[in-house]
Amino acid sequence: MPDATAIAITRRQGLLALALLGPVGVLAACSSSPDPSPAGSSASASLAPADASAQHETELIALYDAVLDAYPDLEPETITVLTTLRDQHGQHRDALGGSPDATAKATAPENATAALxxxxxxxxxxxxxxxxxxxxxxxxxxxxxxxxxxxxxxxxVPALRDLRT
Amino acid sequence: MNATEAWAAVVTGEDAAIYAYSVAGAQVAAGSRQRAVAGLTAHQSNRSRAAALITELGDDPPPAAAGYVLPADIATAKVARATMAGVDNALVAIYADAAAASGADIRRWAARTAAEYAVRAIGWGADPQAFPAGPASAQ
Known part of the structure; x- marks a missing residue:
């Protein structure tokens, strides 16, 4: 028979270790991953995926902004969710080393259903x-x-699916 | 973190998820039972695959713990759903580590599994997280 105390400790380490994995590791990744490239023309190939992805995040933010601007009468809960998701793309852009000043053009679709x-x-x-x-x-x-x-x-995607216009 | 360590963390996390799904999955309403069974099956299958990877790397997979501490009120459907959302989101971060520690083919599987689990967490009622990492925003 295994010692009961040992099992209790193992249990504690088990799910708690998993459940308590906080955002610390993620923040560390965010602060270290963009690895700003040195000045000059040495833009390394290793940064290309992050650069292209950061630009894509800027485009997504522009699309959310265009939809929020065009349809201010959406359900309040829908606006809250859209604003949250838009802000998460801002965090993605920042983590990828993109500039908050970068802009992109986006046009809202012709009605709210099409926009969602x-x-x-x-x-x-x-x-x-x-x-x-x-x-x-x-x-x-x-x-x-x-x-x-x-x-x-x-x-x-599923967070957007059930939203009402 | 090297590949063996990263995949050992996946196996440990999947063992906890299998336990959590086994207990919590039985507490949800009938309409969610299919989702719980599908999630449990995915965790079991991915646990096996991760363990096989560690064996290929020449090491032994970590053993499963005898049990795990679950919330005392796991018998309520709401807590059961939040528990499954929490383990799924925690595994997203663990698979992202494993993706980083692996070559292209394995990395594709790890990144896709991370995405699958993040979607699953939303299905259990979690709020979307910018960098999925755990139960913080599970409702």
């Missing part, structure tokens, strides 16, 4: 491209960050 569908579609594409960039990344920390962002964006 366009966001779902954009999140699908974003998740797929982040995972592709993760696979292609020669840098492990960037790969880790892109895997997390790809997962977050995959989760945006």
């Amino acid at each position: 569908a366009a966001l779902v579609s954009a999140e699908h594409v974003a998740s797929r491209e982040r995972i592709r960039a993760c696979i292609d990344s020669p840098d492990a920390e960037t790969a880790r960050l892109l895997a997390l962002i790809g997962a977050a964006e995959a989760a945006h």
Whole structure:
């Protein structure tokens, strides 16, 4: 018979270790992963996946902004969710080393239903491209960050699905 | 973190998830039972695959713990759902570590599994997280 105390400790280490995994490790990844490239023309190939992904995040933010601007009369809960998801893309952009001052053009679809569908579609594409960039990344920390962002964006799809206009 | 360590963390996390799903999955309403069974099956299958990877790397997979501490009120459907959301989101971060520690083919699987689990957590009622990492925003 295993010692009961030993089992209790093992149990405690088990789910608690998993459940208490806080955002600390993620924040560490965010602060270290963009690895700003040195000044000059030495823009390394290893940063390319992060750069392209950061630009794509800026485009997603522009699309959310265009939808929020065009349809201020959406259900309040819908606006709250859209604002949250938009802000998460801002965190993705920042973590990937993108500038908050970067801009992109986006046009809201012609009605609110089409606008929500366009966001779902954009999140699908974003998740797929982040995972592709993760696979292609020669840098492990960037790969880790892109895997997390790809997962977050995959989760945006069901978060958008049940929203009412 | 090297590949063996990263995949050992996956196996340990999957063992905890299998335990959590086995207990919590029985507490949800009938309409969610299919989701719980699908999640349990995914965790079991991915645990096996991760353990096989460690063996290929020349090491032994970590053993499962005898049991795990679950919330005292796990018998309520709400807590059961939040528990499954929490383990799924925690595994997202663990698979992202494993993706980073692996070559392209394995990394593809790890990144796709991370995305699958993040989606699963939303299905259990979790709020979306910018960097999925655990139970913090599970409702």
